[in-house]
Amino acid sequence: MVKIEPFEVEQWMDEYETTPGVLNIAETCAASISIDDLVALCEDPNIPHPINTSTKLTYGAIRGSPALRERLASLYSARVSSPLSPENILITPGAIAANFLLLYTLIGPGDHVICVYPTYQQLYSVPESLGAEISLWKLKKEKNYIPDIEDLKPLIKENTKMIIINNPNNPTGSTIPKSVLTALVELARPKNLIILSDEVYRPLFHGISPMDADFPPSLLSLGYEHTLITGSMSKAYSLAGIRLGWVASRSSFLISAIASARDYTTIAVSQLDDAVASYALSPSVLHALLGRNIQLAKTNIALLASFISSNSSICSWLKPTGGTTALVQFKKKGELVDDVAFCKDLIEKTKVMFVPASKCFGEEFKGYVRIGFVCETAVLKEGLERLGKYVREELA
Incomplete structure (x- = not known):
C-alpha cells in the first residue's frame, strides 16, 4: 500500500466549507460563474451556445478536442518565436490530475525532486509517496517570498530529476519574476533537469503590469x-x-508518456466540460472573462489591504502580486495566535472561514492564515466586517 500524507488543506476545506451559513474566504478560485454568466460575457451573439444538446456523449477526443487544444496553444504561443503545437497539450480532469499524472509517470524511487515551499501540498507529497527524495526550496519573507536561485544551487544532487515551482504562488500570492525564471532554466539546462511549473493561477496578475520588464511569462x-x-x-x-x-x-516525448499513463485512469475528459472550456477560451469570451476576474482581484485586494492597514497592531502581510490568495499573520497582544484554534473559533463565532497555515502549509507558518480574497466582493466585505469585530473583541 502506498503511504501518502493526509492532504491537509483539502481535508480542512472539505470539513468546513459546507458549514451552514459559512462565509468562505478560504476558496482559491476567482468567484465562480454559471453557464448563463459565461454566455452573457460573450461579445459575439453569433457564437453557438457552449452546450450542444444534440451531441452524442461518447468519449470524444481522447487527448482533448482540437478546438480546445488549439486555443490553449494560441495562448502559450503569444509573443514567442516558436509557437506551441496543439499536439503538445494534454487535457485532464483539472490541474490536480495533470500534476498527479505527470508525477506518477516521471518520478520514482531513487529520484530526487526539489519543490518550492510553501506551496500546494500535492506538489511535494505525491513525489514523496512515489519513493522520491524531496528537498524544499524555501521562500523567505524577507525576500518577498520570491525564490532565490542561490538557495537552489546547493539543493541540486546527482540524482535530481525535477524542480517544481508554482507561479503565482499558493498561499503567498507572490510571483516569480522573469529574471528568476530565466536563471532557473539556465541552471537546469546543462543537467537536462525537468522543470514543472504549476501555473493554475496564471494569468491572474493584479500587482504587476505586463509592461514591467520582470513580468513573469509562462515558463x-x-x-x-x-x-x-x-x-x-x-x-x-x-x-x-x-x-x-x-x-x-x-x-512530445513527455506529453506522450503522460498520455500513456492516463490510459489507466480517466481516458478522456467529459465532452461537456471540454465544450464549456473551449467556449470560455474563445476570443469572443476570454478577454471579458479575464477582465472581470482581474478587476475583481484588484477591487478585493484593495479592501483587504485597507482592513490590514486599519488593524495593523493585530495583522500583517506581504501584499500579493498575483493569484487569489494571501498569507496573513495575526497576533494577540504581540504574540502569534494559534492559527488552528483561531480559525476554528472564527468559524464557530462568526461563520468566517480561513485556512490555518501551520496545519496546511507547515509548522513554520504558525500564526498565519490563508485568505482567498477573489470571492464575490459582497462576501469579502461582509467577512471582513465580521472579522474586524471579532479581532477587536478577541485579539486587541
Whole structure:
C-alpha cells in the first residue's frame, strides 16, 4: 500500500466549507460563474451556445478536442518565436490530475525532486509517496517570498530529476519574476533537469503590469524543452465546476508518456466540460472573462489591504502580486495566535472561514492564515466586517 500524507488543506476545506451559513474566504478560485454568466460575457451573439444538446456523449477526443487544444496553444504561443503545437497539450480532469499524472509517470524511487515551499501540498507529497527524495526550496519573507536561485544551487544532487515551482504562488500570492525564471532554466539546462511549473493561477496578475520588464511569462515561453506546465479553468477562469485542466510541454516525448499513463485512469475528459472550456477560451469570451476576474482581484485586494492597514497592531502581510490568495499573520497582544484554534473559533463565532497555515502549509507558518480574497466582493466585505469585530473583541 502506498503511504501518502493526509492532504491537509483539502481535508480542512472539505470539513468546513459546507458549514451552514459559512462565509468562505478560504476558496482559491476567482468567484465562480454559471453557464448563463459565461454566455452573457460573450461579445459575439453569433457564437453557438457552449452546450450542444444534440451531441452524442461518447468519449470524444481522447487527448482533448482540437478546438480546445488549439486555443490553449494560441495562448502559450503569444509573443514567442516558436509557437506551441496543439499536439503538445494534454487535457485532464483539472490541474490536480495533470500534476498527479505527470508525477506518477516521471518520478520514482531513487529520484530526487526539489519543490518550492510553501506551496500546494500535492506538489511535494505525491513525489514523496512515489519513493522520491524531496528537498524544499524555501521562500523567505524577507525576500518577498520570491525564490532565490542561490538557495537552489546547493539543493541540486546527482540524482535530481525535477524542480517544481508554482507561479503565482499558493498561499503567498507572490510571483516569480522573469529574471528568476530565466536563471532557473539556465541552471537546469546543462543537467537536462525537468522543470514543472504549476501555473493554475496564471494569468491572474493584479500587482504587476505586463509592461514591467520582470513580468513573469509562462515558463513555456522560455523555450526549454524539458519544461512541463499545468493549468486549469478553476482559478483564474472561475470554472472549477467543469473540472478541466491541462499539461503542456515542448517535449512530445513527455506529453506522450503522460498520455500513456492516463490510459489507466480517466481516458478522456467529459465532452461537456471540454465544450464549456473551449467556449470560455474563445476570443469572443476570454478577454471579458479575464477582465472581470482581474478587476475583481484588484477591487478585493484593495479592501483587504485597507482592513490590514486599519488593524495593523493585530495583522500583517506581504501584499500579493498575483493569484487569489494571501498569507496573513495575526497576533494577540504581540504574540502569534494559534492559527488552528483561531480559525476554528472564527468559524464557530462568526461563520468566517480561513485556512490555518501551520496545519496546511507547515509548522513554520504558525500564526498565519490563508485568505482567498477573489470571492464575490459582497462576501469579502461582509467577512471582513465580521472579522474586524471579532479581532477587536478577541485579539486587541
